[in-house]
Amino acid sequence: MRACDVLVIGGGPAGSTAGHLLARAGRDVVVLERERFPRFHIGESLLPANMPLLERLGVRAALDDADCVTKFGARIVAATGTPSVRIRFADGLLPCPPSALQVVRATFDEILLRACARSGADVLEKHAATHAKRDPNGWTVRVRGGERETEIRARYLVDASGRETFLATSRRTKQMAQKHRRVAVYAHFSGVPRDPGPDAGDVLLAVRRDGWLWVIPLANRTTSIGLVVQGNALRQFDRTPQDAFEHALKHTPALADRTRDATRISPVHVTSNYSYESGSAARDGALAIGDALAFLDPVFSTGVWLAMGGAETASAALDQCLAEPAKAKVTLATWSAAQAQTNRYYWRLIESFYTPEFIDLLLQPSDVPLFRSLVPALNSVFAGVGPGTFGLQARLRLFEMLQTFHRRFNLQPRLDLGSIFDP
Numbered sequence: 001m002r003a004c005d006v007l008v009i010g011g012g013p014a015g016s017t018a019g020h021l022l023a024r025a026g027r028d029v030v031v032l033e034r035e036r037f038p039r040f041h042i043g044e045s046l047l048p049a050n051m052p053l054l055e056r057l058g059v060r061a062a063l064d065d066a067d068c069v070t071k072f073g074a075r076i077v078a079a080t081g082t083p084s085v086r087i088r089f090a091d092g093l094l095p096c097p098p099s100a101l102q103v104v105r106a107t108f109d110e111i112l113l114r115a116c117a118r119s120g121a122d123v124l125e126k127h128a129a130t131h132a133k134r135d136p137n138g139w140t141v142r143v144r145g146g147e148r149e150t151e152i153r154a155r156y157l158v159d160a161s162g163r164e165t166f167l168a169t170s171r172r173t174k175q176m177a178q179k180h181r182r183v184a185v186y187a188h189f190s191g192v193p194r195d196p197g198p199d200a201g202d203v204l205l206a207v208r209r210d211g212w213l214w215v216i217p218l219a220n221r222t223t224s225i226g227l228v229v230q231g232n233a234l235r236q237f238d239r240t241p242q243d244a245f246e247h248a249l250k251h252t253p254a255l256a257d258r259t260r261d262a263t264r265i266s267p268v269h270v271t272s273n274y275s276y277e278s279g280s281a282a283r284d285g286a287l288a289i290g291d292a293l294a295f296l297d298p299v300f301s302t303g304v305w306l307a308m309g310g311a312e313t314a315s316a317a318l319d320q321c322l323a324e325p326a327k328a329k330v331t332l333a334t335w336s337a338a339q340a341q342t343n344r345y346y347w348r349l350i351e352s353f354y355t356p357e358f359i360d361l362l363l364q365p366s367d368v369p370l371f372r373s374l375v376p377a378l379n380s381v382f383a384g385v386g387p388g389t390f391g392l393q394a395r396l397r398l399f400e401m402l403q404t405f406h407r408r409f410n411l412q413p414r415l416d417l418g419s420i421f422d423p
Ligand SMILES: Cc1cc2nc3c(=O)[nH]c(=O)nc-3n(C[C@H](O)[C@H](O)[C@H](O)COP(=O)(O)OP(=O)(O)OC[C@H]3O[C@@H](n4cnc5c(N)ncnc54)[C@H](O)[C@@H]3O)c2cc1C
Pocket: 009, 010, 011, 012, 013, 014, 015, 032, 033, 034, 035, 041, 042, 043, 044, 045, 046, 047, 127, 128, 129, 130, 160, 161, 162, 163, 164, 166, 184, 185, 226, 271, 274, 289, 290, 291, 292, 298, 301, 302, 303, 304, 305, 307
């Protein structure tokens, strides 16, 4: 039976990063991926905070060759057309690279997985983990590759199986976020014009009362367009997700000039009820990273960064556990607590984003100096800067207080964003 130090289930950004860094540290690591890459995946807008890690993995040149689009920020606009605000990563409160990339995930994930294999990890595509059993010395995982079933022994297990949530599903610890039952509908298009100049690569978000749309410029003049809508709004209007998507594309004034001559060049994909948490990040010598640990919401484009950043810290923790087994419990508990803190930070921001007060104040920034001091903090949040410093946290708390005041005293005009289903 094949035995290794660490078995990673899933070869997406989380799994390939973990496999890569553990192999580079000299550990014997196997990465199982049930698909053969390249394969389609959603999650195309990366964050500046992720760029140094891409450098460390040595994949920047390959990404440049793949014609990834550079983004310097985001434009967030009321779906009615005005007002709008431009987020510029370079104007953040905390140091961070000034730009990030928009990527075709089929290409991006393949580049990461090939780099993982080159670093010495044993990458097995078309191999799916089907069952995992724990004993005092580690894990035995049943693996299906084509017609064959085998078993692999590992000292530690990393669940990077994405929304499949391999471990949480078998342990029944997955908790859906009841308040955040949203549906995303998305496809690739050609014929979508871009802003002139350096803003051409920015992501555009058009916000409604009950949902929002994204426009992400990709390589080869392809554009990803997606709709996120509340599940109960869909039901109330008795629409299928695809109907709602087509309706929104026709009836969003802020996107009218972009979608007028757009041609859909991919199937329409739907992801429903996507927000959940899987429970503790580390338990019984098994770690969950990326979407296998939690998926919150795509609005801040944090998914790939949380997956890869979590994988980097997980591999450092596992390397330490293998070097000093006596301290493994504490090492993993500390790592797990840090993951929980990061998730709490983003949950709070996401809950805030989905209130009308957040959007009113974000899209209508006041000239009052107190408010202006918050803008760099918001730029940093959109760049993917994590829970980090006191200065950032204090400004975010202040922004929350302003939202509370606005709820009672109308600090700015109340925006009428309309519904996705407005004619
Ligand atoms: C609508 C939507 C929009 C999004 N937009 C963004 C965005 O703009 N920016 C962003 O950063 N993120 C975005 N995300 C999130 C992003 O897609 C994910 O967070 C990211 O892909 C997580 O990476 P991962 O490696 O954890 O999982 P994945 O990328 O899903 O990789 C998991 C891999 O595990 C494999 N696997 C599963 N089960 C098994 C098994 N049993 N055995 C072997 N292999 C297995 C799968 O085949 C897959 O390749 C979005 C998500 C949604 C739903």
